[in-house]
Amino acid sequence: MTQNAFAILCQGSDLSRPQTLEQLLSGVALLLPMLDVIPNAAIFIKDNQARYVLANRTLVQRCGLKQLQPLLGKTSAEVFPEQLGPGYTEQDRRVLEQGLVLEDQLELHLYGSREPGWCLTHKRPLYNCDGEIIGLAGISVDLQSASDTHPAYQRLAAVDEHIRANFNRRVTLGELTRIAGISVAQLERYCKRVFHLTPRQMIQKVRLEHAHRLLLTDIPITEVALQCGYTDHSAFTRQFKALTGFTPRQYRQATAP
Numbered sequence: 393m394t395q396n397a398f399a400i401l402c403q404g405s406d407l408s409r410p411q412t413l414e415q416l417l418s419g420v421a422l423l424l425p426m427l428d429v430i431p432n433a434a435i436f437i438k439d440n441q442a443r444y445v446l447a448n449r450t451l452v453q454r455c456g457l458k459q460l461q462p463l464l465g466k467t468s469a470e471v472f473p474e475q476l477g478p479g480y481t482e483q484d485r486r487v488l489e490q491g492l493v494l495e496d497q498l499e500l501h502l503y504g505s506r507e508p509g510w511c512l513t514h515k516r517p518l519y520n521c522d523g524e525i526i527g528l529a530g531i532s533v534d535l536q537s538a539s540d541t542h543p544a545y546q547r548l549a550a551v552d553e554h555i556r557a558n559f560n561r562r563v564t565l566g567e568l569t570r571i572a573g574i575s576v577a578q579l580e581r582y583c584k585r586v587f588h589l590t591p592r593q594m595i596q597k598v599r600l601e602h603a604h605r606l607l608l609t610d611i612p613i614t615e616v617a618l619q620c621g622y623t624d625h626s627a628f629t630r631q632f633k634a635l636t637g638f639t640p641r642q643y644r645q646a647t648a649p
Contacts (some may be wrong), residue, residue, distance in 0.1 A: 401643045409521045415441055416518065416526075417446060424448065429543045434511075437518070439527045440469045442484040475576040479637025487515050498593045499532065500600050500636045510535040511599060512588070538590050545571040551579070552587070552594065559598045560621045565591060595621075600635055603628075606646045614639065 394598050407472065410416040420437065425446035434451035437442055444463050452460050468480035486492045494515040501509050515530040537553075539545070551568050568591055570581050583591050590618050599620045606616040617628030617640075632640050 395546070407516065409519055410526075411520050411522075413437075413445065413518070413520075413526045420446060425589065432536075434532045437527060437529050438484060438585050439523060440488055440489075442488060442528075444471075445527065479633070479642075483637060484514070484528060487517050491517050492527060493517070494530075496593075498535075498589065498596060498635060500604070501532070502597055536625055538587050539585065542586045544572070544574070544578075545576065545586055548582055548586050551583070551591070555591075555595055555598050559602065560619055562621065563595055586615075596635060597648060600632065603632065603640065603648075604643075608647060613640045613644075 410419075417437065418599055424446065428450075430448060431450060433448075434454060435448040436444055436451055436565035437446040441607060443463075443465050444467075447460060447463055449460075452458075452463055455463055457463055467477070468484065471477060472480060483494075485493065492515075494513055497513040499511055499513050511532040511534050512528065513532040515528055517525045518527040518529055520526045522623045538549075542548070543633055550552055551572050554568065554571050554646045565579065569576055571580075572579055574582070580590055583589060583594060587594060589597065590643075597621075604617055606619060607613075611619075613628075617625050620628065622628035622631070629639055632643070638646070
């Protein structure tokens with residue numbers, strides 16, 4: 393439901409769009425007390441320079457702050473550690489400059505405890521009534537626990553177990569559908585309902601979780617890539633950066649004691 397409201401806020405018709413970001417904020421600010429009570433989602437709006445102009449309490453707290461004011465006017469690169477922040481801001485700039493829309497982007501984040509956590513991120517450009525991008529809105533929703541009440545849960549649990557046992561090699565949709573005894577379309581639909589992820593995202597998640605553990609050691613990054621099921625170092629680096637915003641080397645530096 394949160395994502396649906398988010399999409400409505402960002403889309404709108406040409407006639408209903410504000411002329412300036414300030415006009416939009418004057419209306420959205422009235423909703424901030426409600427956004428502040430959502431504990432599992434970081435919600436924010438940024439201007440066309442990728443600077444925060446609004447954020448809910450969850451995001452403020454995850455930035456290590458007690459109040460919103462110190463966050464306003466700053467980019468992610470200025471708020472988060474230097475190894476991490478620039479990657480988040482780079483993603484913002486693609487949204488602002490290219491009109492990129494992010495939907496259900498699986499991302500690995502570091503929280504205040506320095507422990508990794510998974511979220512699904514959505515970002516959309518905000519347009520004025522002239523069709524110009526005046527900012528962006530974003531929401532990062534913490535990945536929820538699997539729903540064990542779904543009729544197909546046991547079948548999908550077997551799929552998840554198979555992925556966790558074989559993530560260090562190529563895992564195909566064909567073998568996953570054989571394990572579950574359902575079609576590809578059903579597998580995609582049921583995995584989304586139970587795990588809130590597509591099968592491909594489930595594989596990526598397990599690989600990145602293992603990569604996180606290995607990057608805390610002195611194992612060469614090339615070896616980390618191989619142990620996580622990637623055929624070469626460059627493929628591993630590309631996907632790792634896509635899901636975290638920074639390279640494996642930067643991540644290792646960021647998580648070093």
